[in-house]
Amino acid sequence: MNLASSYFKFSPALFRENLKRFWTIPAFGMLCYFFAGLYPLIVAEASSERYYVLQMTARFLNPGFIIFSVLFPIITSVALNRYLFAPGSVSVMHSLPFTRGSMFFTNMLSGLVMMWAPIVVTYLISLAFMPNAYLAATDPNIGFYSAIIAGAETRISVGQITGALGTSLLLTAMYFLLFNLAATVTGNTPMHIIGGAFLSAVAVGLTGLVGTLSETMLFGFAIDSDMFINLLLRLTPIVYYPARGADAAVSMVIQTIITCVGLYALGSLMYAKRSLERAGDSLVYKFVEVIFVSIVTLSGMILMSAIISAIDQSNFPFNWGLIAGGVLSYAAVKMMAQKSVRIFNKGSAIHFGVTIIAVLLFLFSFRFDFYGYEKRLPNENDIESVYFDPMTTLRNYYSEAEIEFKSPDNIKAIMNIHRVIAEYGPNARVNGEDVIDYSANSISVEYKLNSGTVSRSWVTYADASHYVGDLLTILNSREFKEQNSVIEWAKPGINSISVSSGSYRDLNLNPVEFSEFLLALDADMRDEVFTADSVTLFPGTGIGVNLSRTRPTGYVYSLGRPYYQSYRSEYIKPTYTRTINWLNAKGYYENLRYQANRITVELFDVNSAEALESYEITDFDTLQNILDYGIFGDEIPTTGDSATDLTPYCVVTFYGLDERGETVQLARRSLSPEGAEALLRLKIALAGS
Amino acid sequence: MIKVSALNKRFEHVTALDNLSINVKKGSIYGLIGVNGSGKTTALKAITGVLRPDSGEITMDDLDVYENVRVKQRIGFIPDDLFFFGSYNMKECAGFYSRIFPNWSKEKYRTMAEQFGLSERRKLIRFSKGMQKQAAFILTMSSNPDWLILDEPIDGLDPLVRKLVWKHIVADVAERQMTVLVSSHNLREMEGICDSIGIVNSGKMLLERDLDELRSDIHKVQVAFGNAGDKLNNEKLEGFEILHIEEHGSIQQMIVRGAKEQVETIVRSRNPLIFDLIPLSLEEVFIYELGGGNNELGKLLF
Numbered sequence: 001m002n003l004a005s006s007y008f009k010f011s012p013a014l015f016r017e018n019l020k021r022f023w024t025i026p027a028f029g030m031l032c033y034f035f036a037g038l039y040p041l042i043v044a045e046a047s048s049e050r051y052y053v054l055q056m057t058a059r060f061l062n063p064g065f066i067i068f069s070v071l072f073p074i075i076t077s078v079a080l081n082r083y084l085f086a087p088g089s090v091s092v093m094h095s096l097p098f099t100r101g102s103m104f105f106t107n108m109l110s111g112l113v114m115m116w117a118p119i120v121v122t123y124l125i126s127l128a129f130m131p132n133a134y135l136a137a138t139d140p141n142i143g144f145y146s147a148i149i150a151g152a153e154t155r156i157s158v159g160q161i162t163g164a165l166g167t168s169l170l171l172t173a174m175y176f177l178l179f180n181l182a183a184t185v186t187g188n189t190p191m192h193i194i195g196g197a198f199l200s201a202v203a204v205g206l207t208g209l210v211g212t213l214s215e216t217m218l219f220g221f222a223i224d225s226d227m228f229i230n231l232l233l234r235l236t237p238i239v240y241y242p243a244r245g246a247d248a249a250v251s252m253v254i255q256t257i258i259t260c261v262g263l264y265a266l267g268s269l270m271y272a273k274r275s276l277e278r279a280g281d282s283l284v285y286k287f288v289e290v291i292f293v294s295i296v297t298l299s300g301m302i303l304m305s306a307i308i309s310a311i312d313q314s315n316f317p318f319n320w321g322l323i324a325g326g327v328l329s330y331a332a333v334k335m336m337a338q339k340s341v342r343i344f345n346k347g348s349a350i351h352f353g354v355t356i357i358a359v360l361l362f363l364f365s366f367r368f369d370f371y372g373y374e375k376r377l378p379n380e381n382d383i384e385s386v387y388f389d390p391m392t393t394l395r396n397y398y399s400e401a402e403i404e405f406k407s408p409d410n411i412k413a414i415m416n417i418h419r420v421i422a423e424y425g426p427n428a429r430v431n432g433e434d435v436i437d438y439s440a441n442s443i444s445v446e447y448k449l450n451s452g453t454v455s456r457s458w459v460t461y462a463d464a465s466h467y468v469g470d471l472l473t474i475l476n477s478r479e480f481k482e483q484n485s486v487i488e489w490a491k492p493g494i495n496s497i498s499v500s501s502g503s504y505r506d507l508n509l510n511p512v513e514f515s516e517f518l519l520a521l522d523a524d525m526r527d528e529v530f531t532a533d534s535v536t537l538f539p540g541t542g543i544g545v546n547l548s549r550t551r552p553t554g555y556v557y558s559l560g561r562p563y564y565q566s567y568r569s570e571y572i573k574p575t576y577t578r579t580i581n582w583l584n585a586k587g588y589y590e591n592l593r594y595q596a597n598r599i600t601v602e603l604f605d606v607n608s609a610e611a612l613e614s615y616e617i618t619d620f621d622t623l624q625n626i627l628d629y630g631i632f633g634d635e636i637p638t639t640g641d642s643a644t645d646l647t648p649y650c651v652v653t654f655y656g657l658d659e660r661g662e663t664v665q666l667a668r669r670s671l672s673p674e675g676a677e678a679l680l681r682l683k684i685a686l687a688g689s
Numbered sequence: 690m691i692k693v694s695a696l697n698k699r700f701e702h703v704t705a706l707d708n709l710s711i712n713v714k715k716g717s718i719y720g721l722i723g724v725n726g727s728g729k730t731t732a733l734k735a736i737t738g739v740l741r742p743d744s745g746e747i748t749m750d751d752l753d754v755y756e757n758v759r760v761k762q763r764i765g766f767i768p769d770d771l772f773f774f775g776s777y778n779m780k781e782c783a784g785f786y787s788r789i790f791p792n793w794s795k796e797k798y799r800t801m802a803e804q805f806g807l808s809e810r811r812k813l814i815r816f817s818k819g820m821q822k823q824a825a826f827i828l829t830m831s832s833n834p835d836w837l838i839l840d841e842p843i844d845g846l847d848p849l850v851r852k853l854v855w856k857h858i859v860a861d862v863a864e865r866q867m868t869v870l871v872s873s874h875n876l877r878e879m880e881g882i883c884d885s886i887g888i889v890n891s892g893k894m895l896l897e898r899d900l901d902e903l904r905s906d907i908h909k910v911q912v913a914f915g916n917a918g919d920k921l922n923n924e925k926l927e928g929f930e931i932l933h934i935e936e937h938g939s940i941q942q943m944i945v946r947g948a949k950e951q952v953e954t955i956v957r958s959r960n961p962l963i964f965d966l967i968p969l970s971l972e973e974v975f976i977y978e979l980g981g982g983n984n985e986l987g988k989l990l991f
Binding site (some may be wrong): 090 | 696
């Protein structure tokens with residue numbers, strides 16, 4: 001029997017009978033879609049409201065539609081496959097003159113028609129509202145709603161409606177096929193639904209599980225929420241469409257179609273091989289039971305271990321919760337799979353032992369990095385570009401996180417940094433030097449290769465001096481300077497520029513001053529020559545600049561897309577002579593500086609909050625140094641409970657003269673550990689002593 | 690004809706069918722009998738293509754059954770556990786059957802529906818179990834099957850309906866050469882209707898024979914001799930076999946296998962005081978063949 005005749009044989013009689021038997025599904029579907037989409041559209045009084053509702057529908061972001069795209073496939077699949085779950089019905093249906101292939105195929109087609117009919121009708125009716133929507137778009141009052149839909153185009157096109165229709169149909173089909181596959185491997189309706197939910201969630205769940213384990217146990221494993229979402233968006237249409245709506249990439253549409261074909265083929269195969277005598281059992285295939293039990297046991301172990309580690313701070317995942325979770329979840333899922341509480345036998349004990357050993361091996365393989373993940377570097381010849389974000393290391397020198405390096409020198413330097421960090425691991429220190437314990441650095445790298453991407457993200461205590469030469473290569477490169485340029489960044493348009501310091505906050509520049517200021521700042525930044533000291537010594541400086549830019553027209557943020565950075569902060573360093581001169585010329589600079597004549601520094605034990613030492617600085621050179629670099633943290637309230645709640649590591653108090661010539665306290669600041677470290681490195685402590 | 694050869698089917702650790710072979714001649718009625726759990730229903734489900742056997746061959750008129758739509762269009766199957774579409778009445782079911790069975794006869798359906806007196810408009814799931822069985826029978830027979838497979842067809846039917854059911858079956862066998870394979874525990878009724886029988890035990894075919902042949906082959910004998918030395922036992926006999934023997938004083942009760950005339954000749958040659966030879970009923974054959982003669986149940990029954 002060839003493929004076409006075995007898997008795609010259609011029975012018109014069964015198709016007709018299915019539609020006749022389950023006519024309530026499309027009827028109920030029509031009602032649901034009507035109340036979720038069409039009814040609000042009809043009753044919306046304000047034209048802009050109607051436009052908004054139609055926009056949601058046209059972009060497949062109508063929450064009702066998304067829910068129904070999941071709900072109706074479940075209902076339809078359960079209704080059409082219910083006969084498989086009772087010995088009587090399965091005997092009668094399979095004694096009738098249909099092949100298994102034709103039953104599966106015909107049931108699938110009937111289900112699709114029943115689910116798709118109300119969707120198609122709904123979208124066709126939506127088209128009727130298009131002229132109104134277009135008129136509404138010209139209404140000046142529409143601004144608010146445009147904002148809600150995050151800069152969406154103000155005209156709805158037939159293409160949008162068609163795209164949303166296609167998305168609805170595709171997502172509905174995929175869920176339906178997924179639940180049909182679940183029906184072929186399960187033996188009763190509750191397990192059918194559980195199985196479908198399990199298959200829907202297994203990709204997301206396992207990705208999350210492996211991601212969590214990797215992040216916990218692998219040094220450099222990079223997964224934050226954005227990356228996790230991005231991974232899932234690439235991995236599963238189930239996450240993709242509710243996040244992106246109808247704006248699906250062609251590749252995802254193709255992936256979804258391939259997924260549907262795969263689900264159908266697998267479902268059809270499992271249906272053909274199904275042992276019909278297993279009707280009523282929980283699971284029809286033994287190997288499915290093994291997979292199901294193993295995955296649930298693994299999840300139970302990790303979950304219980306996470307709960308235990310949250311309660312008593314024990315080591316995740318290697319604590320007693322691992323075994324407790326294993327026993328409980330294995331027993332529960334085994335009872336469910338076998339529909340019996342009598343699971344404690346020799347066979348189960350062996351299976352449990354094997355499962356637990358497999359899970360432990362799996363966990364240990366992470367813990368001891370059997371895959372060589374931590375030390376692995378991509379092949380230099382395969383690298384097209386690298387995104388390098390030193391985050392806390394260079395927080396104040398490197399504002400633009402999305403800098404892409406392509407020059408061979410910079411790529412080599414980044415790979416060297418990668419190599420050094422991987423070599424030293426998270427806790428390595430240079431020469432055992434007693435540096436302050438808070439100097440953790442966060443660094444992330446993303447290589448774009450010919451064949452995909454490689455990402456790493458480290459939190460390391462390894463001293464930056466191990467790789468400072470490479471950092472300087474990067475920071476002093478033309479490639480970095482050009483991409484880090486504030487002029488380039490400001491091209492979409494500047495909304496505001498404010499300059500502030502510890503003594504003077506939020507000096508808002510006049511828009512006519514923007515370009516002059518930016519030119520001066522940009523030139524200073526381009527001319528800046530980074531040195532080993534300037535890179536490693538100063539985590540902060542005194543005068544800050546906050547810039548805000550406009551969002552480009554048409555940009556819509558959605559889950560998993562790069563977030564558009566509307567804000568940027570820079571620091572005006574003592575070497576930024578053009579900027580300082582400009583501020584001076586405008587008469588702003590003096591206001592931004594402390595007019596202190598005395599500074600006291602108090603150091604505290606970070607754990608006990610006991611004062612360790614304090615010293616006073618009065619000599620002019622050191623004072624000038626501090627005032628220029630201004631390593632200022634948060635202001636400490638001088639009254640109220642919160643004043644005593646703070647246990648800063650270092651407190652700096654500034655004194656100056658008031659208008660009557662009397663000494664007064666100008667400000668009191670807590671310093672971050674990095675700030676305190678910088679003070680130490682400036683040898684201020686020596687000056688104080 | 691229906692031919693089943695060396696059929697095997699296991700359900701996990703249970704052997705449901707063990708090298709089972711069945712031969713049903715065209716235009717005959719074959720009774721498949723066996724104790725509960727002997728594998729009858731499994732065999733019938735395999736024969737109708739519901740279950741896939743692990744090994745063995747099932748053909749109807751030399752055509753494979755499994756996944757063969759053309760053959761299944763000519764099979765009528767009424768399982769023990771009935772099923773109808775939830776919202777359907779008999780008329781709607783008839784509509785469905787008429788579209789999937791090419792030999793469907795509207796006239797036959799109307800006639801039978803009238804004879805059985807079932808409402809065509811009432812939902813089938815609202816019918817009693819007996820009425821559902823009748824409805825299934827009407828629908829199946831109206832499709833004019835060449836091979837009719839019935840699993841406990843008359844359970845729950847009243848005597849009048851039973852008679853009507855058998856009447857239709859016999860008529861189709863006579864008129865259309867329909868082949869019938871039926872399983873039942875009602876051995877008296879089977880005895881009256883079947884041409885041949887097969888006794889299944891633990892998934893194996895224990896005995897398969899034409900009913901007439903079976904009747905002339907096994908007998909119950911009651912005999913008493915004046916001289917104790919004339920008593921019968923297997924060692925002294927030729928030409929027939931004593932399968933089971935019990936003695937109550939001078940009276941011997943036996944189950945014997947052999948031709949009736951030969952048994953009579955041998956026994957009478959010894960001048961018995963009392964001699965009765967009675968053919969065994971199907972029920973007695975069934976119980977005896979399944980080992981009943983040698984166990985407590987058999988002692989009670991014989």
